[in-house]
Amino acid sequence: MDRQKIFFGPNLKFLRERRKLSQESLAESLGLSRSKLNALENGQTKAPQPEDYLTFSDFFKISVDSLLKVDLTRLGELQLRELEAGNDIYMKGSQIRVLAITVDSENRENVEYVPVRAKAGYRDGYADPEFIASLPRLTLPDLPAGHSFRMFPISGDSMLPVPDGSTVVGQYTEDWTSLKADTPCVLILRGEGDFVFKLVTLLDDRRLLLRSLNPLYEPYTVESGDVLEVWQFHSFQSREIPASETTMEQLLKMVLLLQREVTQMKIERSH
Structure with a gap:
């Protein structure tokens, strides 16, 4: 599994300098030695103690997640103030993730298709414009304007009645906090994990x-730091139903029908 980059040291230095504090004054405020603070800022302490994370999180009013996983130097002043106010932007992809896209000759955004053979490469090159430009590109009718869409093949029967081998069209979700409970999405996971198509609740x-x-x-959870991208379900195409697409409302009706049938079977068996 790929190792995630940690920004703890550089973030400490950035936050200290942003408050115009010297190493001596900050170390004294926190009850640390200047040499320890210097080692933490410069990454010379390879395994900081949990108390260190909590100490700086409490002092700067920023979550441990953000101290570790977000390059705070890339954020604007307004975003930093939001972070310090407790509005954790780590879940807002638009503020810390850059989506690479391609456009056609008329400057209209393409819909890229990520084939099975490109899955591993996509996890490494999802933010690389050259890699995205190498993917097959399509134009799909009737997609809402002003949004980015991508197509992902799915496998398995975990999302039946969406059949194995279907292709899901997903709309890029910038702010994960906007997702309602049980929103169907394709998630791109870090490391060796596959793309997953699931009902997502933050x-x-x-x-x-x-x-x-x-x-x-069975349901399961993933850490936000292990999620690279979220693509909200728009429609799907299937070999079993040629050239068809279905809305989520139609899909949920199918699920309810299946649930009723299972309930009826249980009732019949009990008599």
Whole structure:
């Protein structure tokens, strides 16, 4: 699994200098030695203690997640103030993630297709314009204007009645906090994890709960830091239903019908 870059040291230095504090004055305020603070800022302490994370999180009023995972130097002053006010932007992809796109000859954004063979490469090159430009590009009718869309093949039966081998069209979600509970999404996960198509609910501790439509599969959670991109379900295409697309409302009706059938079978078996 790929190692995630940690920004703890550079963030400490950035936040200290932003408040116009010397190493001596900050160390004295926190009850630390200047040499320890200097080592933390410069990454010379390879394994900071949990208390260190909590100490700086409390002092700067920024979550441990953001201290570790977000390059604070890339944020604007307004974003930093939002962060210090407790509005954790780590879940807002628009503020810390850059989406690479391609456009056609008339400057209209393309819909890129990520084939199975390109999945591993996509996890490494999702923000690389050259890699994105190498993907197959399509134009789909009737997509809402002003949004980015991408197509992902899915496998397995965890999201039945969406069949195995379908292609899901997803709309790029910049702000993950805007997702309603059980929003169907394609998630691009860090490391060796596959793309997943699940019902997504954002939890209070910045984890994401992933649930399948197929009740045979147990729900599970992933850390926000392990999620690279979120693409909200728009439609799907399937070999089993040629050239068809379905809205989520139609899909949910199908699920309810299946649930009623299962309930009826249980009732019949009990008599």
